[in-house]
Amino acid sequence: MNRGMSLKKLVGFQSLLNSVKEVIEPLNSQDLRDQTRINYTISDCVLSNFAMMFFQDASMLQFQRKMEDEYQNSNLRNLFGIKHIPSDSTLRTMLDKINPNTFAPIFSNIITKLNSSGELKKFSIDGKYLCLIDGSQYHCSNKVNCKHCLTKNHRNKTTSYAHQVLVPAIVNPKLKEVLPLMPEEIRNEDGKEKQDCEINAAKRLIPKLKQYNLPFILCGDAMFASQNIIELTQENGFSYILTTKSETLKERVGQSSRLRGKEVIVKNKKYLYEWLNEVSLNYNTKTIMVNYFSLKIIDIETAEVSYKNSWVTDLKIEGELVETFVEAARSRWKIENECFNILKNNGYEMEHNYGHGEEYLAANYFLLTLLSHLFHQIHQLVDEVYQKLRAKKGPLVVLWNDLKVAIKMIIFDSWDQLLNYLLSPPKIYASQLMTS
Ligand SMILES: [Zn+2]
Structure with missing residues (x-):
C-alpha cells in the first residue's frame, strides 16, 4: 500500500467519521424514548446535524430528504451512513438534550x-x-x-x-x-x-x-x-x-x-x-x-x-x-x-440562526462546526485530492459552494468519489442525457 492509500485508511474521511460514530452510536442503546414509537435514532440525529455543519448548508437536509423520497437513497446515507433523515424540529430537540461533553x-x-x-x-x-x-x-x-x-x-x-x-x-x-x-x-x-x-x-x-x-x-x-x-x-x-x-x-x-x-x-x-x-x-x-x-x-x-x-x-x-x-x-x-x-467568514454559518435551544443546542452547533473544521483541516493536511481541489478552486468558499451544489444534484457513493468528481468532472452535454 502506498503512503497516500495508508494515510486515507488511517485519517481519511471515512476513518474520521468512524471516530464520530464510535462515540455516538452507543447513545442509541441509552435512548429512553419508547422504542416502538421512534422513527429516528439519536446517532442519525447527531450525524444529520453534523452533516449540515460539515457542508455549512442549512438547506442541505431538505434536498437530501427529497432524494430519499424519490430514489430511496441520498448523499447523507452514502457519505455519512445516516439511515433516516429526521425532521428539522426532531433534530433540534434531540441535539438540545445532549451534553456536549x-x-x-x-x-x-x-x-x-x-x-x-x-x-x-x-x-x-x-x-x-x-x-x-x-x-x-x-x-x-x-x-x-x-x-x-x-x-x-x-x-x-x-x-x-x-x-x-x-x-x-x-x-x-x-x-x-x-x-x-x-x-x-x-x-x-x-x-x-x-x-x-x-x-x-x-x-x-x-x-x-x-x-x-x-x-x-x-x-x-x-x-x-x-x-x-x-x-x-x-x-x-x-x-x-x-x-x-x-x-x-x-x-x-x-x-x-x-x-x-x-x-x-x-x-x-x-x-x-x-x-x-x-x-x-x-x-x-x-x-x-x-x-x-x-x-x-x-x-x-x-x-x-x-x-x-x-x-x-x-x-x-x-x-x-x-x-x-x-x-x-x-x-x-x-x-x-x-x-x-475562517469559521465566521469563509462560509461556516456560525452566526446563522440554526436555533438556540434551552440547554445545549447552540453549544452543540458550535461544537459540530468546530469538529467539521477539524475534519477539513486534516483533509487539507493529508488528502491529495482535497489539496488539488483547493488549489484549483481558490477561495475556500468557492470549493464549498461547488461541493454543496454537487450533492444537491448527484448521489455519490463516497466522499472520495465526490472530491474526484469535482476535480475532474466528466464532460457531459444535456442533449446526451436527454437521448439516453
Ligand atoms: Zn443561551
Whole structure:
C-alpha cells in the first residue's frame, strides 16, 4: 500500500467519521424514548446535524430528504451512513438534550489517529506540541437567550445575552493548518450565583487536556499568567508560554544582572530579544520561579517601536532558542485567523440562526462546526485530492459552494468519489442525457 492509500485508511474521511460514530452510536442503546414509537435514532440525529455543519448548508437536509423520497437513497446515507433523515424540529430537540461533553472522546480519538498516522509530527516543536487556548463568542443577542447565557446589563437598561467558549488548538508557526480540540463552554449553570468566566473555564479545561496524551506547551494571553493557572498547568504535566503584562515582573527583570539580550536586523527592522531564566513571578513568599522573554521590534529609520510583548515560560531559554519561543508565542494570532475568522467568514454559518435551544443546542452547533473544521483541516493536511481541489478552486468558499451544489444534484457513493468528481468532472452535454 502506498503512503497516500495508508494515510486515507488511517485519517481519511471515512476513518474520521468512524471516530464520530464510535462515540455516538452507543447513545442509541441509552435512548429512553419508547422504542416502538421512534422513527429516528439519536446517532442519525447527531450525524444529520453534523452533516449540515460539515457542508455549512442549512438547506442541505431538505434536498437530501427529497432524494430519499424519490430514489430511496441520498448523499447523507452514502457519505455519512445516516439511515433516516429526521425532521428539522426532531433534530433540534434531540441535539438540545445532549451534553456536549459526550462528544469529547471524538476529538481525542481523531488526534490519536493523526498521531499514529505520523502526520501529527508535522506540528511537533522539539518533541512538544503548542496548544493555544483562546476565547471566542459565538452568540450575542438582545433577545434570543437561554438560562445558560452569560448576561450583561447595559447602562441604557438593556440586557445582552452571549455564549462564549475557550477553544484549545494545536498549532505550529510554520504550518497553515490549525487543529481545534474539544472546547470548554463558559456558561452559567443552575443554582450558581456568580457568572462563569474564562479563568474558571480554563481551570476546568486544563486537566481535560490530558485526554490527548500529548506533551503540550499551553499558550495563552496574560489573563492566564497567574500563579494559580501556572501551577495547575504544571500539576497536569504541561509546559506553558503565557503573555505577561506584569509591570512589577518587568521591573525585577530589568534590575537583574543576569538579563541577556540579542539583536537581529531584518529589512530595516531591529528585533530586540531579551530573556532571563529563573525570576520570581510575584513578590510574595510563595511565589514560583519562571523564565521570562520579550521582543521589541524597532524601525531603524524612525526609531519607532512597532511591536512589543513579553512572556513567561517554564522552558529554559537560551540564545538560540529565544527566536523559536517568540515565534511560537506570537502564533497566537493563528487561532484567530485560521480558526475563528475562517469559521465566521469563509462560509461556516456560525452566526446563522440554526436555533438556540434551552440547554445545549447552540453549544452543540458550535461544537459540530468546530469538529467539521477539524475534519477539513486534516483533509487539507493529508488528502491529495482535497489539496488539488483547493488549489484549483481558490477561495475556500468557492470549493464549498461547488461541493454543496454537487450533492444537491448527484448521489455519490463516497466522499472520495465526490472530491474526484469535482476535480475532474466528466464532460457531459444535456442533449446526451436527454437521448439516453
Ligand atoms: Zn443561551
